[in-house]
Amino acid sequence: MTGFADLVARVVAEIDQPAALMAQSMGGVVAMLAALERPEQVSHLVLAATSGGMDMASLGAQDWRPLFAAENRTVPQWFIEYHEDLTHRLAELRMPVLLLWGDADPISPVGVGQRLAVLLPRAELHVFPGAGHRLAKNLAAQVAPLIDRHLARS
Template sequence: MELRRQHQHGYEYVDEGHGPVLLLLHGLFGALSNWQDVVNEFSADYRVVIPLLPVYNMPLTQAGVPGLVAYVEGFVAACQLPTSFTVLGNSLGGHIALVYTLNNPQRVSRLVLTGSSGLFEDSMGGSFPKRGNYAYVKERVGYTFYDPNIATQELVDEVFNVTNSNSKCLRIISIARSAQRHNLGKELARIKVPALLVWGLNDTITPPSVAHEFERLLPQAELRFLDHCGHAPMMERPVAFNRYLRQFLRTTQTAALPAH
């Protein structure tokens, strides 16, 4: 199923299906299509909503985790999402999901993190982006996955084009540095909602030790690992990812109901 993009209220987003809301947040080099398999699987039972985060074109003074959280807050208000919903985030999207939950505890009923930043990440920021070097960009994009072939030419071309834009590079670097500064280790104990952590055992950007630390610090966390899987489990191991997600949504259904 091809994702249908909507443009309303100044936002670009996907809004598929009906039922309880799943709000999906992609990573720094991510795209709406990263969640394609989740939309395909869950839009029959849930309303799956994915905002396109303005990582490449937001005002430079706002290019950071707080600015992106504010963007999500504005999006939720503009789309009049219900009072309580489930938030899923991959990589930087997980970081945004965590801060959004800390800022809006009454809005988030459940949290799903996969390859999330917020505690530690071996980011592309140190030696990346390297302009004009296609082979290097291809190698770094492939580094995201256990199987480098997941990094299609289309995906590599997209990142290569980004790295050749000064304005986009400035925003990427600003956001990456902001993510590294905003360590959430001392705040995670305040997140009381059920949390599912789905991690690639072969994630080299946020390694398995990071997943164990999230599990230790989040009061209601359950951790699931996927072998032969890197930094984006919902893309690389979609069937297994969706199975864990559905099981979690089913077992925490009561906890997700709004309080009366």
């Protein structure tokens, strides 16, 4: 892989029937780009603490890149440096979208989730008090029923 487009292409290549995409953090951008490329095949999105392809600094986010790069030296530079503004395309995502956020996440603050909830036509935002960036893992027992209910929506 030589760039973010290759990562998205790899995901899109695996979608051979209607599928729900679930992702966290930068994976959320991959899921959104895949959904934009194959909207007829993506039935639902579940996005946890993602950037959503928006200007994070303007929404009060802490820059995660320096610490992440220092702790993950094998991650390609293209991944760490990726920036793309998807805000002008988010209204194209017409599938149901579940947004999961923690109100104690400095990397993707609640304001990001709130902004995505406005920009995505069929989004539902759930905020977990005291939760940080890894809320999907740390609060799996609380998150799972929300995902089940979300996937039952058409």
